[in-house]
Amino acid sequence: GAGVSQSPSNKVTEKGKDVELRCDPISGHTALYWYRQSLGQGLEFLIYFQGNSAPDKSGLPSDRFSAERTGGSVSTLTIQRTQQEDSAVYLCASSLARYTEAFFGQGTRLTVV
Amino acid sequence: GQQLNQSPQSMFIQEGEDVSMNCTSSSIFNTWLWYKQDPGEGPVLLIALYKAGELTSNGRLTAQFGITRKDSFLNISASIPSDVGIYFCAGQLNNNDMRFGAGTRLTVKP
Numbered sequence: 001g002a003g004v005s006q007s008p009s010n011k012v013t014e015k016g017k018d019v020e021l022r023c024d025p026i027s028g029h030t031a032l033y034w035y036r037q038s039l040g041q042g043l044e045f046l047i048y049f050q051g052n053s054a055p056d057k058s059g060l061p062s063d064r065f066s067a068e069r070t071g072g073s074v075s076t077l078t079i080q081r082t083q084q085e086d087s088a089v090y091l092c093a094s095s096l097a098r099y100t101e102a103f104f105g106q107g108t109r110l111t112v113v
Numbered sequence: 114g115q116q117l118n119q120s121p122q123s124m125f126i127q128e129g130e131d132v133s134m135n136c137t138s139s140s141i142f143n144t145w146l147w148y149k150q151d152p153g154e155g156p157v158l159l160i161a162l163y164k165a166g167e168l169t170s171n172g173r174l175t176a177q178f179g180i181t182r183k184d185s186f187l188n189i190s191a192s193i194p195s196d197v198g199i200y201f202c203a204g205q206l207n208n209n210d211m212r213f214g215a216g217t218r219l220t221v222k223p
Contacts, residue, residue: 043203102158102203107154
């Protein structure tokens, strides 16, 4: 597709369940970012992938959070044993390696009940 | 880590007025970016700045990369109702991750 695609757009899950959020970056973009945005708040950095380099995981809030990027393209953010405080919009963005303009998807709104 | 302070947190202005918001950082950046987010959408890039002192315009928007590389401002002239939204600054050093400010929520009264 032409833009960054995220799925699902909305996810309601029960506390304690695992969830997987998917991001399809723009074709050819080697950099991929995950951010979390709580209601009315700014963007909290989670993880950054750049090509084949080891990802920068410094923003992941706990070991319940993990992400992978297969084949340098699609990325999956996994949250295990979800808690209510995990409720937020999870945004993915991608950019070309040489440039810094990052393009965002529409996000996945996660609600943990 | 890199901390970005964005101000003001919110602004309520009359249609036609000019707007100014800024970001400061404790660290230097190589790139400053300004994004706008509409409700229910992901942020959209407005302006990218790559060089200290650079002043760039995009229609009614003007942004500058501070000479110290630790700050940037965004001006919107002659605001219109569709300018409503949340404006975020972001800084990037080399090819590392982008860090975002907390956002400025803009309300424009017709």
